[in-house]
Amino acid sequence: MQNNEINIKDFIFERDSDIKILEKSINNSRKKTMLFQRLPFYSRRRTRSNFKFRKVSTRRKSRHFLKTHIWYAKRFKMLKFGNVALPLVRNQKSNKFIYKSHKRGFIFDESFKKTYILNINDVNILDDVNILDDVNILDDVKSYEINYNIKNQIQLVKTNEGFIEVVVTEKYCLMILPVWFSTSFTNYKELECCVSVIKVQDCLLNEFSLEIDESISNSKNFYIKNFHDYEKGKLFIFKKDMMNFWYEFIKQGCIPVCINELQRIALENDTMIYPFDDVNSESFKMFEDEQNKIFIGKYERTPKSKKVKINYEDLVIYTKKKVFYYVFEVDKGVLNKNGFVFENDQVIGRVIRGSFCFSRGKCRGLCYTFCEVEFDKFYECKNYDHMNKYQMRFIKRKALN
Numbered sequence: 001m002q003n004n005e006i007n008i009k010d011f012i013f014e015r016d017s018d019i020k021i022l023e024k025s026i027n028n029s030r031k032k033t034m035l036f037q038r039l040p041f042y043s044r045r046r047t048r049s050n051f052k053f054r055k056v057s058t059r060r061k062s063r064h065f066l067k068t069h070i071w072y073a074k075r076f077k078m079l080k081f082g083n084v085a086l087p088l089v090r091n092q093k094s095n096k097f098i099y100k101s102h103k104r105g106f107i108f109d110e111s112f113k114k115t116y117i118l119n120i121n122d123v124n125i126l127d128d129v130n131i132l133d134d135v136n137i138l139d140d141v142k143s144y145e146i147n148y149n150i151k152n153q154i155q156l157v158k159t160n161e162g163f164i165e166v167v168v169t170e171k172y173c174l175m176i177l178p179v180w181f182s183t184s185f186t187n188y189k190e191l192e193c194c195v196s197v198i199k200v201q202d203c204l205l206n207e208f209s210l211e212i213d214e215s216i217s218n219s220k221n222f223y224i225k226n227f228h229d230y231e232k233g234k235l236f237i238f239k240k241d242m243m244n245f246w247y248e249f250i251k252q253g254c255i256p257v258c259i260n261e262l263q264r265i266a267l268e269n270d271t272m273i274y275p276f277d278d279v280n281s282e283s284f285k286m287f288e289d290e291q292n293k294i295f296i297g298k299y300e301r302t303p304k305s306k307k308v309k310i311n312y313e314d315l316v317i318y319t320k321k322k323v324f325y326y327v328f329e330v331d332k333g334v335l336n337k338n339g340f341v342f343e344n345d346q347v348i349g350r351v352i353r354g355s356f357c358f359s360r361g362k363c364r365g366l367c368y369t370f371c372e373v374e375f376d377k378f379y380e381c382k383n384y385d386h387m388n389k390y391q392m393r394f395i396k397r398k399a400l401n
Contacts, residue, residue, distance in 0.1 A: 065179070067193055067242040068109045068256075076258050079290050082180060084112045087258035088291075097255050098264055099358070104253040105200030105232075107246075108262060113165075115191035115236065116175040116183070117216060120168070146173075152212055153227040154234060156274065162281020163274060167224055171213045174224075176234075178275065178283050189216075193242045195235040197223075197254075198265065204252055208235060221245075230271045259287075263353050267364060270327050272398050277325070277352055279368055285318045292316070314338055314384040317350040323368040325398040328354075328381075330363040333390040335381050341367055341392070342380040348373070351381070366398070 012019070065084045072078065076087035090097070098106065146157050148168050154176070156163045165176035176194065177183060197205070208223035209215045215222035221241060225233040237245055250256065257265070259276060266273050275283035292315045299307070315338055328335070328351075339351035354365025373379065373394050381392045 066109055066111050067239055068111075068246055071243075071246070072109070072256070072258075079259070079287075079294075081112065081286055081290065084179060086112060089260050090258055095261075095264060095358075098257065098261050101253060101255040102199065102268075104255070105204070106198040106257045106261075106265065107200070107249050107254050108196040108198070108257055109246075110194045110196045110234065111192070111242075113176050113178050113194055114181075115194060116177065116185055117189040117191065118173045118175065118185065120171055120173050150227055152210070153225050155227045162278045162283060165274070167212070169212045172216060174212075180282065180286065191236045192239040193237045195237060195245075196231050197233055197235060198231050198257075200232055200249075200254055204249065204254070205233075205235075229269075230266065230273055264355070266366070267353070267355060267357055268359050270396065270398070272325065272366065277366060279317060279319055279323060279352060288316065288318055308385050310385050317352065317368075319368075321370060323349075323370060324372055325352075325366065325368050326373065326394045327396050327398060328365055328367050328392050329360070329395050330354075330381070330390050330392045333388070334363045335365060335390060335392065336383055338384045339367075340382055340384065341369060342382075342389075343373075345380075348379075364395070 066072070066086075069078075069085060072087040073085070075091055077089045077091065078085040079088040146166055146168065147155055150168065152167070152169055154165050154167055157166050161181060164181070167174035167176070174191075175183075175185075205223050208221055210223060210225075212222055212224060214220075215236075219238070221235065221237045223233055223235050235245070246256075262273050262276070265271075266277070272278075275281050276287055278284050292312075295315070296312065299310070317338055326349075328341075334356060335351055335354040337351055337353050339354065340347050341349035341351070348371060349367050349369030351365060351367045354363060354367075356362075357364040375394050375396075378391045378393050380389045382389045
């Protein structure tokens with residue numbers, strides 16, 4: 001080796017400590033976060049660049065299908081329907097809300113239903129949504145078609161997937177369908193938010209237009225009355241205005257309700273709820289399956305010493321058979337959901353919902369039967385998880401259509 005050359009190994013060995021100190025200082029000076037990220041959130045705005053392309057966007061994507069999801073999720077237990085979550089039970093265990101506001105009214109966000117706006121002169125709408133059901137199980141197929149004589153009101157129409165809500169105007173035909181409902185529409189427009197109003201005072205609805213065709217053409221919020229008795233009508237509101245109207249109705253005394261409270265209201269007024277009482281619909285099947293998942297999960301975690309033996313098949317009351325809906329009353333005992341109705345020891349029906357009715361002082365509810373029954377006759381019934389039988393009688397016959 002020549003005198004002017006450096007031995008690399010000897011050089012590194014001699015400078016080993018210096019190199020380690022240098023590397024350590026470099027690592028300490030390189031932070032993984034920016035300066036404004038290490039400051040408290042209330043001081044960060046002054047340290048960021050004012051260059052518009054480098055500003056951090058604080059807006060979050062809309063992750064929830066319902067505009068009122070966050071409001072509901074803080075106060076109710078939610079039930080998942082695919083990508084949609086609906087309020088099932090109020091966290092506060094009390095029924096006083098629906099009884100105190102019985103004259104002020106209730107609201108329920110039905111934005112999980114899509115509203116398709118079709119031209120009234122388009123091709124046959126009945127073919128697009130399979131309006132007609134199986135001819136073999138219907139007495140009169142024509143009675144399940146759209147009634148074009150009912151103008152500017154919500155009507156129920158029978159389909160292969162259950163009842164749907166339809167509105168016929170001079171220019172349009174509005175199809176109000178759950179998001180999971182299968183359709184084959186091609187040319188249509190959609191409305192953003194839909195709110196069901198029940199027993200709401202007319203003075204609160206005056207600011208909403210009743211001219212449906214004009215409101216659709218001019219992109220305005222409007223109100224449609226219901227031809228049936230399960231609700232007063234529906235409000236169709238743009239998403240940007242939804243929460244303002246929501247808080248205004250609450251301020252005026254209207255109570256936002258959940259599915260269980262809708263059932264309580266229907267129990268006191270002898271009405272049916274669409275689609276949660278339509279046992280032939282896919283919506284009811286989804287609702288029932290999700291409820292059963294929660295129930296079975298709790299049941300399997302129950303200690304064996306406290307378990308009541310049940311048959312999981314008894315939890316399913318969804319059916320595609322032709323059924324008749326009746327309001328029933330039990331003088332002694334309580335008949336709950338999934339109960340059985342007997343005639344001569346033969347099962348002739350199932351209980352959709354049942355509970356103690358405070359306005360009557362007895363257990364009442366809704367059931368379906370596979371045959372027509374007599375009103376002046378007592379029938380036997382029992383809950384699916386008990387052997388005790390009670391005497392029940394039918395009060396009135398109900399129908400969604």
